Amino acid sequence: MATVAVLALSGSLLSACSGDSGKPTLNWYVNPDGVDTFKEYAATCSEGKDYEIAVQLLPASATDQRTQLARRLAAQDSSTDLMNLDPVFVAEFANAGWLAEVEGDLAEAITGGEYLEGAAETVLWDDKVYAVPLWANTQVLWYRKSLAEAAGLDMTQPVTWDQVIEAADSEGGTVGVQANKYEAYVVWINSLVQGAGGQIVSETEAGRDAKVELDSDAGRKAAEVIQKLADSKAAQADFTVSNEGTSLGQMFPEEGPGEFMTNWTFVYANYKGLVGKPGGPADEEEFKDLGWARYPATVEGEPSKPPIGGIDIGIGAYSENPEEAMEAAECITSTEAQVDLAINDGLMPSTNAAYDEVGASGEFPEDLLDLYRTSVDEGGPRPKSPFYSQISSAVQSVWHSPTSVDPDSTPKESAEFLADVLAGRSLL
Amino acid sequence: MTTTYVAPDDKRDVKKAQKVAASDRSKAENSLGMKLVAPAIFLMLLVTAFPMLRALYLSLFNYSLTVPEEREFVGLSNYLTALSDPLFWRDTGNTVLIMVITVAVELVIGFIFAMVMHRVIFARGVIRTSILIPYGIITVVSGFAWQFAFSNSNGFVNGWLPFIGNDFNWFGEYGSSMIAIMVSEIWKTTPFMSLLLLAGLAQVSEDMLEAAKVDGATWWQRLWKVILPNMRSAIMVAVLFRALDAYRIFDNIFVMTAGAQGTESVSFLTYRQVIEQFQLGIGSALSVLLFLSVLLIAFLIVKIFRVDLAAARQEG
Numbered sequence: 001m002a003t004v005a006v007l008a009l010s011g012s013l014l015s016a017c018s019g020d021s022g023k024p025t026l027n028w029y030v031n032p033d034g035v036d037t038f039k040e041y042a043a044t045c046s047e048g049k050d051y052e053i054a055v056q057l058l059p060a061s062a063t064d065q066r067t068q069l070a071r072r073l074a075a076q077d078s079s080t081d082l083m084n085l086d087p088v089f090v091a092e093f094a095n096a097g098w099l100a101e102v103e104g105d106l107a108e109a110i111t112g113g114e115y116l117e118g119a120a121e122t123v124l125w126d127d128k129v130y131a132v133p134l135w136a137n138t139q140v141l142w143y144r145k146s147l148a149e150a151a152g153l154d155m156t157q158p159v160t161w162d163q164v165i166e167a168a169d170s171e172g173g174t175v176g177v178q179a180n181k182y183e184a185y186v187v188w189i190n191s192l193v194q195g196a197g198g199q200i201v202s203e204t205e206a207g208r209d210a211k212v213e214l215d216s217d218a219g220r221k222a223a224e225v226i227q228k229l230a231d232s233k234a235a236q237a238d239f240t241v242s243n244e245g246t247s248l249g250q251m252f253p254e255e256g257p258g259e260f261m262t263n264w265t266f267v268y269a270n271y272k273g274l275v276g277k278p279g280g281p282a283d284e285e286e287f288k289d290l291g292w293a294r295y296p297a298t299v300e301g302e303p304s305k306p307p308i309g310g311i312d313i314g315i316g317a318y319s320e321n322p323e324e325a326m327e328a329a330e331c332i333t334s335t336e337a338q339v340d341l342a343i344n345d346g347l348m349p350s351t352n353a354a355y356d357e358v359g360a361s362g363e364f365p366e367d368l369l370d371l372y373r374t375s376v377d378e379g380g381p382r383p384k385s386p387f388y389s390q391i392s393s394a395v396q397s398v399w400h401s402p403t404s405v406d407p408d409s410t411p412k413e414s415a416e417f418l419a420d421v422l423a424g425r426s427l428l
Numbered sequence: 429m430t431t432t433y434v435a436p437d438d439k440r441d442v443k444k445a446q447k448v449a450a451s452d453r454s455k456a457e458n459s460l461g462m463k464l465v466a467p468a469i470f471l472m473l474l475v476t477a478f479p480m481l482r483a484l485y486l487s488l489f490n491y492s493l494t495v496p497e498e499r500e501f502v503g504l505s506n507y508l509t510a511l512s513d514p515l516f517w518r519d520t521g522n523t524v525l526i527m528v529i530t531v532a533v534e535l536v537i538g539f540i541f542a543m544v545m546h547r548v549i550f551a552r553g554v555i556r557t558s559i560l561i562p563y564g565i566i567t568v569v570s571g572f573a574w575q576f577a578f579s580n581s582n583g584f585v586n587g588w589l590p591f592i593g594n595d596f597n598w599f600g601e602y603g604s605s606m607i608a609i610m611v612s613e614i615w616k617t618t619p620f621m622s623l624l625l626l627a628g629l630a631q632v633s634e635d636m637l638e639a640a641k642v643d644g645a646t647w648w649q650r651l652w653k654v655i656l657p658n659m660r661s662a663i664m665v666a667v668l669f670r671a672l673d674a675y676r677i678f679d680n681i682f683v684m685t686a687g688a689q690g691t692e693s694v695s696f697l698t699y700r701q702v703i704e705q706f707q708l709g710i711g712s713a714l715s716v717l718l719f720l721s722v723l724l725i726a727f728l729i730v731k732i733f734r735v736d737l738a739a740a741r742q743e744g
Binding site for chain 1: 493494495496502506513515516688701703705707
């Protein structure tokens with residue numbers, strides 16, 4: 001009886017590895033955004049090939065995705081062929097030797113200008129390419145045109161955080177940000193620091209010996225912005241636990257002038273789909289009141305550094321079919337796939353060619369697409385370090401709650417704590 | 429296998445040796461016993477001793493999975509880092525607090541349940557089963573159930589407690605979060621405690637109880653002078669098992685607060701170092717410290733109850 005069970009089990013395991021048709025199966029681990037399009041491309045990219053791509057779903061949170069993939073790769077799992085990676089994890093995974101290097105024409109295309117600069121930058125580690133950008137995300141300033149107009153703010157020129165907070169405050173509006181104790185809060189802090197010409201850490205290739213630069217004028221300037229918003233009437237009620245979703249409802253509230261909100265590119269499609277529904281604009285006319293502008297500057301006169309996100313496709317270093325996986329990665333990041341992801345799921349492309357096609361489709365306003373492109377091109381990536389998750393957690397633990405941020409103490413305290421954590425002198 | 433064979437020619441303990449030698453049967457039983465447990469001991473060594481030694485070894489390194497080539501020997505510095513870090517002591521404080529409160533409450537409620545199960549004369553099966561049901565539920569599931577119960581948007585706890593506002597957020601601050609975690613822990617494991625105590629209750633001789641009754645002892649006196657002293661080993665086993673279990677608390681915290689509001693336990697801290705941050709060195713040092721704490725607690729409990737388990741076994 002037991003033998004039969006073992007045989008049956010091993011039989012089903014074998015068939016899982018090789019597919020029904022005897023072809024090898026490439027496992028593609030995807031995050032839950034745009035899964036339907038991923039499935040479609042898994043099928044399309046398997047057609048006429050000597051492999052089958054099977055989509056495997058990862059958990060929703062980026063932290064859990066990283067943990068699950070890392071546990072497989074640390075154990076040298078040969079069944080992890082392709083994976084969707086948040087850009088901040090590329091350096092960590094590449095440094096650990098978990099990602100196969102991307103070489104040849106594809107690598108040249110990535111570094112040679114076919115991809116948006118900000119997106120291409122996310123897949124480089126140690127001057128080598130370790131992943132293929134699939135889609136590139138960025139944050140812009142979303143706002144109600146009527147609110148900006150009432151406050152007398154000229155949105156055709158770059159605006160600063162100070163101006164935005166004062167404008168919202170003066171008209172009874174609010175400013176929506178992400179300030180809960182999680183990754184997006186670090187995204188905000190990083191952009192504020194970079195916007196003032198600084199860095200959270202530099203020389204990240206040195207690993208544990210990276211230089212912590214938070215205790216600087218840029219760090220203090222960033223803290224001033226957070227403090228200003230925290231002390232202002234423009235801060236939203238759930239400011240200290242706010243995330244990407246919490247401030248969406250404040251744009252078209254039943255009462256009040258609406259808000260300014262820094263948020264990712266999904267916002268446009270979100271409100272477009274909510275016209276006439278709860279939480280969205282009442283009608284097409286009100287939807288037209290939705291404005292967008294470049295991410296606010298930390299310091300007047302210095303260009304802002306919009307956050308960069310998105311998804312890169314990594315190829316597992318222990319894959320049994322590395323060449324096939326590389327071919328599949330090229331197919332699932334093709335221009336057509338990127339255009340489909342943008343139009344079906346609102347996930348914006350990482351290549352210039354795909355942007356052109358999305359522009360031609362007429363699904364998005366031209367000026368919005370231009371804004372996205374410039375933002376990704378001129379954006380500021382988060383520190384590329386094998387210790388990124390520790391850097392992020394250390395920053396979060398000192399800078400949260402945002403209401404306790406003080407320009408005189410927070411940057412200094414967090415710089416000391418971060419240095420201790422990197423050196424292994426403090427627990428996190 | 430605590431009784432050891434002593435060779436007959438050992439002159440230091442001739443009396444005992446003669447006693448042992450006198451019983452060929454007990455000798456054969458011992459040898460058979462050894463053979464029977466040998467595979468289990470071998471397997472235990474393989475699955476527990478190896479990881480423990482490996483953790484001990486790794487704890488001497490500064491070692492991150494994401495920078496394997498930078499692994500360096502740092503001696504005991506990971507232990508110094510942990511022991512001098514306020515975070516470690518805060519988490520140890522939390523863990524001890526949870527252990528002391530939950531075990532104390534469980535001991536009292538568990539004893540009452542054990543008495544009920546022991547004395548009940550009608551619907552015995554139903555009553556025993558319903559008392560034991562929570563223990564059959566997976567901790568993660570009970571954690572989620574209690575998290576929903578304490579939730580201020582869809583839970584029933586706020587509605588049932590008249591002195592608490594309907595919008596009170598139990599997970600918004602330290603004290604109330606700890607209460608929620610402990611309630612879930614107590615609900616889940618009290619049946620285990622009562623099961624162990626029931627076994628102890630069954631060992632208390634009815635003759636003794638009757639004799640005490642004839643001598644005019646009140647119910648209270650019988651409880652304190654006859655029942656409890658005779659259950660000492662059972663109570664120790666129950667407290668020991670539960671204390672060691674409670675000190676390693678992880679699931680309820682993971683599900684209910686994920687360590688927010690400073691409710692982290694030592695196990696959770698270790699989990700974060702190893703699984704989330706891939707810091708194998710400091711994580712291993714923490715798990716060794718956790719292991720040592722558990723040993724210390726076991727030692728203290730055995731000392732406090734002054735029970736000789738080996739003697740208890742011989743009596744049985």
